Amino acid sequence: MEEHRDDIGARLGMWIFIFTEILLFGGLFLVYAVMRATYPDDFHQSAHHLNAFIGSINTVVLLVSSMTVAMSITAVQKGDKRLAVTLLFITLICAGIFLVNKYFEWGHKIHLGLYPGSDLMLTLKHGEILFFSLYFFMTGLHMLHLIIGGIILTIAMIKVQSGSINSESHVLLENGGLYWHLVDLIWIFLFPLLYLIT
């Protein structure tokens, strides 16, 4: 019995989901924009607490990971299973590096008492509180998406290894890749707005 597959439909489904994600993060960016316009000095001050160097490393890491996941699709299409698995593994390593950096960043701030709801936070100026709330919420939500993307790509990597994702059938990998690029896209905007406004 011939299996009915609609790869274009499957990709379209992922794109539609991506649209909802764009509006989700878009809404947050909008809040950021309005709040920043309201408290420009507070935002400018607070941004000094962020480490632009780590942010830059994270940006580079995600861009590289986007390349490797895109290349893994080419590898699968060419039937190069070993290369595909290697590339996906590198993608996941990049995700890991990003998460480790985030752990240090957040850990440092939390150690200083800078986290939503802390006593120190309540003593800060209104605009500063807003900046940090937005920082934690937006990077946190982004991190959640990164972890989900990592899980999807891990599953894809296992399926490439087992052969259920192959040159004939690989829409799961393509969709996982699309989701991963979305994670990268969000960071492309998050990075300058949070880290580079000093």
Added chain:
Amino acid sequence: MDAEQKHITSYRTYWWVLIILLVMTFLTITVTWIDLSALTVLVAMVIATFKAGTVLTYFMHLKYESSLFRVLVIMVLSIYVLVIGLTFFDYLMR
């Protein structure tokens, strides 16, 4: 099974896309060192938009998908830009 487009993007294309993205990232960082206040943010956002466009076109394969995908993406991004624009229009009027 429907006949697939199956354009296979070369590894070399992806390398070049990464290089372009890294250059634009470097540009973003250096531009923000120059303080032009409101203009700095604008320039950073324009560069970010170009980066996003590059990711969408090549990594996300929009260049090689059917035009339906491009139309939808442009539509959704337009709606979003409109929402931001209108919100600021309202905000600035207060």
